[in-house]
Amino acid sequence: xxxxxxxxxxxxxxxxxxxxxxxxxxxxxxxxxxxxxxxxxxxxxxxxxxxxxxxxxxxxxxxxxxxxxxxxxxxxxxxxxxxxxxxxxxxxxxxxxxxxxxxxxxxxxxxxxxxxxxxxxxxxxxxxxxxxxxxxxxxxxxxxxxxxxxxxxxxxxxxxxxxxxxxxxxxxxxxxxxxxxxxxxxxxxxxxxxxxxxxxxxxxxxxxxxxxxxxxxxxxxxxxxxxxxxxxxxxxxxxxxxxxxxxxxxxxxxxxxxxxxxxxxxxxxxxxxxxxxxxxxxxxxxxxxxxxxxxxxxxxxxxxxxxxxxxxxxxxxxxxxxxxxxxxxxxxxxxxxxxxxxxxxxxxxxxxxxxxxxxxxxxxxxxxxxxxxxxxxxxxxxxxxxxxxxxxxxxxxxxxxxxxxxxxxxxxxxxxxxxxxxxxxxxxxxxxxxxxxxxxxxxxxxxxxxxxxxxxxxxxxxxxxxxxxxxxxxxxxxxxxxxxxxxxxxxxxxxxxxxxxxxxxxxxxxxxxxxxxxxxxxx
Numbered sequence: 001x002x003x004x005x006x007x008x009x010x011x012x013x014x015x016x017x018x019x020x021x022x023x024x025x026x027x028x029x030x031x032x033x034x035x036x037x038x039x040x041x042x043x044x045x046x047x048x049x050x051x052x053x054x055x056x057x058x059x060x061x062x063x064x065x066x067x068x069x070x071x072x073x074x075x076x077x078x079x080x081x082x083x084x085x086x087x088x089x090x091x092x093x094x095x096x097x098x099x100x101x102x103x104x105x106x107x108x109x110x111x112x113x114x115x116x117x118x119x120x121x122x123x124x125x126x127x128x129x130x131x132x133x134x135x136x137x138x139x140x141x142x143x144x145x146x147x148x149x150x151x152x153x154x155x156x157x158x159x160x161x162x163x164x165x166x167x168x169x170x171x172x173x174x175x176x177x178x179x180x181x182x183x184x185x186x187x188x189x190x191x192x193x194x195x196x197x198x199x200x201x202x203x204x205x206x207x208x209x210x211x212x213x214x215x216x217x218x219x220x221x222x223x224x225x226x227x228x229x230x231x232x233x234x235x236x237x238x239x240x241x242x243x244x245x246x247x248x249x250x251x252x253x254x255x256x257x258x259x260x261x262x263x264x265x266x267x268x269x270x271x272x273x274x275x276x277x278x279x280x281x282x283x284x285x286x287x288x289x290x291x292x293x294x295x296x297x298x299x300x301x302x303x304x305x306x307x308x309x310x311x312x313x314x315x316x317x318x319x320x321x322x323x324x325x326x327x328x329x330x331x332x333x334x335x336x337x338x339x340x341x342x343x344x345x346x347x348x349x350x351x352x353x354x355x356x357x358x359x360x361x362x363x364x365x366x367x368x369x370x371x372x373x374x375x376x377x378x379x380x381x382x383x384x385x386x387x388x389x390x391x392x393x394x395x396x397x398x399x400x401x402x403x404x405x406x407x408x409x410x411x412x413x414x415x416x417x418x419x420x421x422x423x424x425x426x427x428x429x430x431x432x433x434x435x436x437x438x439x440x441x442x443x444x445x446x447x448x449x450x451x452x453x454x455x456x457x458x459x460x461x462x463x464x465x466x467x468x469x470x471x472x473x474x475x476x477x478x479x480x481x482x483x484x485x486x487x488x489x490x491x492x493x494x495x496x497x498x499x500x501x502x503x504x505x506x507x508x509x510x511x512x513x514x515x516x517x518x519x520x521x522x523x
Contacts, residue, residue: 001094001095002021002027003090003095004017004021004099005031006028007108008050008274010128012231013231014278015101015130016101016128017101025218026066027093028061028069033079037215040393041514042392043218044219045220049274051511052207056203076160081113082111090119096121097123097502098177101126104128106401110229116252132308141316142320148317150309150417151309154310154313154455156278158171161280161283164287164300174298177305178301181250184258187257195240195241195266198228219342219393219513227271237266237267237271238271242286243289243294246303250296250301253302255367256431256436259352311402316335318400318401321415326385326388328351333383336508336509338507341355341390347442349443351376354373359394367434369411370410371425375424375426378412379460384412387411388403388404393514410424425455425464428445429457433444448494450498458499461487462500464477464480465496467494
């Protein structure tokens with residue numbers, strides 16, 4: 001008999017470990033374990049999403065003829081860890097071998113690699129071919145280049161998949177990348193209705209009750225929980241996005257609008273990252289809509305670039321750089337994460353709205369994550385490990401493989417430029433250009449100093465100043481440094497003092513916000 005463990009982000013009927021297997025001679029094992037719900041204090045909605053999706057998936061597998069062991073989080077004999085539950089399954093079933101798809105996260109993969117010795121059984125670890133680029137191919141690509149530029153990888157991926165490619169091996173439309181057409185400020189008219197929402201069924205309601213009881217002190221609310229928890233629901237959300245939002249997604253993908261939580265974004269990342277959808281599936285849907293004349297090329301290309309370009313590149317970079325990626329701190333930042341990242345209690349309208357969206361929906365789109373919350377953390381000198389933990393806690397689509405490179409590499413530049421060619425640092429001017437936040441903010445986005453000056457402005461120049469030795473020679477920062485050089489000594493001193501006063505006024509978060517500390521408010 002074959003034992004096949006399935007992890008909580010592997011909820012795909014086409015999973016490699018299920019192929020070519022005699023259902024009568026296999027036992028599937030799905031495990032809800034405390035270790036995975038609390039290694040950081042995940043947003044309540046993320047826990048509900050994963051547990052409900054797992055329970056629905058187990059029912060579908062049984063209906064398809066599989067023998068399934070399902071270990072519930074509140075089961076009396078639950079050991080709380082993957083290895084502990086595999087040990088119990090080995091004892092129950094005495095399998096001849098274990099078969100599993102490689103894990104998405106480093107720490108889980110290291111545990112799996114120890115199972116053969118631990119259990120005295122053959123353990124077959126299969127590549128996760130739901131991703132388009134096999135890891136050995138990515139490593140070979142990386143080894144052949146001095147600079148790991150995503151655009152070069154993306155073009156290789158286009159050729160690999162044939163997406164938006166012509167028969168003569170040229171890109172559809174004659175260009176590989178339409179990013180310059182995807183940077184419009186927010187539309188004057190409010191976007192259409194929110195993306196499709198999914199009512200909680202009996203399984204989801206049961207999970208919500210479990211989470212509200214067991215994880216009541218975790219961040220977030222479940223009042224608006226309506227995420228897809230089955231492949232059928234995820235496909236319905238994909239269809240809704242392609243029909244209603246994709247046509248304008250390309251143009252407005254970087255825009256932010258106060259109170260408009262989703263704009264033209266897909267909200268598909270939660271389904272992609274737990275396995276209810278695959279990247280190729282959603283890309284083919286976008287390409288088909290373009291060929292039907294329903295969406296413009298800049299929208300289809302921009303979406304596909306995020307899927308087969310950036311998402312796959314980030315996954316490759318995670319496995320290329322781990323485990324050292326977890327420890328990077330290029331700027332040697334040590335300030336504690338501000339408390340307003342949890343409460344939203346700040347007069348900075350952009351930060352307050354982005355935290356509110358995060359709390360209510362376990363979601364914020366990539367510019368809110370990168371150029372508002374991530375940008376502020378880097379400018380303020382927040383410890384990048386704390387920043388990475390926060391992102392892993394608060395977003396329902398957050399898994400270490402996607403968050404570590406995006407946060408530590410792209411957002412915080414903590415890897416010193418291994419992933420990005422320059423820090424994604426910006427003053428209030430960028431936020432003002434790409435949103436309507438500044439219109440209602442008590443701070444004046446046009447001021448650098450003074451009580452009503454936008455904090456991003458002084459923080460931006462102070463960031464460049466204090467990191468000058470590390471950044472001055474970056475070829476993409478010559479213009480900001482040329483501007484800083486034109487500031488007189490008095491102006492520079494005023495900017496430094498303004499930044500210092502603001503940073504000194506920030507209340508740090510209480511201990512225990514990421515991992516429980518006895519006696520903390522988050523215990």
